[in-house]
Amino acid sequence: MNINNGFSLIEIAIVLFIISLLIGHLLTPISTQIDQRRYKQTQKTLEEIKQALLGFASIHGRLPYPASNQETGIQDSSLYKKEGYLPWADLGIARVDAWGNPFRYRAEDEYSEPTLDYQKIFGIVGSGLRVKDKQDYYLTTNSGDSRVAAIILSTGKNGVPEEENGNQNKIFVYDVYVENEFDDILTWLSRNTLVNRLYATGQLPP
Template sequence: MQSTCTSNQRAPLRGFTLIEFAIGMFLMSVLLSAILTPLTAQIEQRKVTETQSALAQISDALMGFATAHGYLPCPDRMTGPGANDGIEDLNAGGTNCAVAEGNLPWVTLGLGGTDAWGNLFRYRATTAFTDRANPFRLTTAGTLNVQCPAASCGVATTYTNTAPAVVLSHGANGYGAVNGQTRAANIAPASGDELANADGNTNFISRSPAAPGAAAGEFDDLVVWLSTSILLNKMIVAQRLP
């Protein structure tokens, strides 16, 4: 009797080497980066669009308030009694504003108070347009300026120097805004153009966005303003003027 002996030969098992594992992780990180980078950009663009829509609604609300009352609302102060509560703040006599610039009085207007990044909108109005004792007339002109300096736009550009009111979002970085949740002031802007939108004077900057490190400085503010002509026309149509 012939016996046969069989042996099972198994192929040696081979696991990932450290090099192969590292290559795999690198490829995964590249793939995730390729997916997440445009996704992040899309999310930010959606927030910009949402905030632009809110600013357009704010402009309409300010026009509506003026036609209903005969004057624009006062800002909500950023410091002091009643600060950051969304209600316009009047002076002691109740005839004009306690502050020239502050937050948008969103409660007074019946609107949401924050932009898509959770910060309060900044608002300034020409004093002659917020005066209760002496309502504005057809000859009243705004005094707020919105421009883009030559250093930022190549050629100095003035968009308006007669705006009755300016409203702005301090953008994604939120520099210069009041946080809508904590009601605390964010850090001050570092770039000159963003600082111009938070320094409390009558000059504002509107220009294309720029990333940190850009030659003209970082900028992501979104700025809108009322037109004196359009506001006066709406007042005439509503028979509030002349």
């Protein structure tokens, strides 16, 4: 009587299928953990950028202009009142987020002027920088009084600005991460935080 101690092709196929499922389940959490770690690191870097902006304003009496070249990271006065790259070289801060994508940056018009205008800062200055979520609920004031001094944006894992973040206008979207749908990470510098620092350093009258 012949006894076959080997495995049939069907048995081998079943084993390989089970192994592939196990590997898939193991790899997915690792990938998710890496993305979560990068997300948190980028959030931390955004907070460091805000502190660097406050430091720059304390020294120069205004916020920097955006940079036109992401490689050099030097502010470009031609981008006054426009969006551009973060002037990381002038700030002495990280150039890219945790995925290697350059940060975007825009300052509200009146905070980048060579001489800050006290009346403009506390007056109605038209449509200021605004932040809302994907459901169109505003997270900042929706009035003409701009209470957002600057926006700093990471385009996240896919490196592409989502929703209105790519429109080069004054409205930005901040919301929770949704895989393959929304991965931008955004923060903003409030007027009150900036003005408080400028008061403390004597750049604005009390």
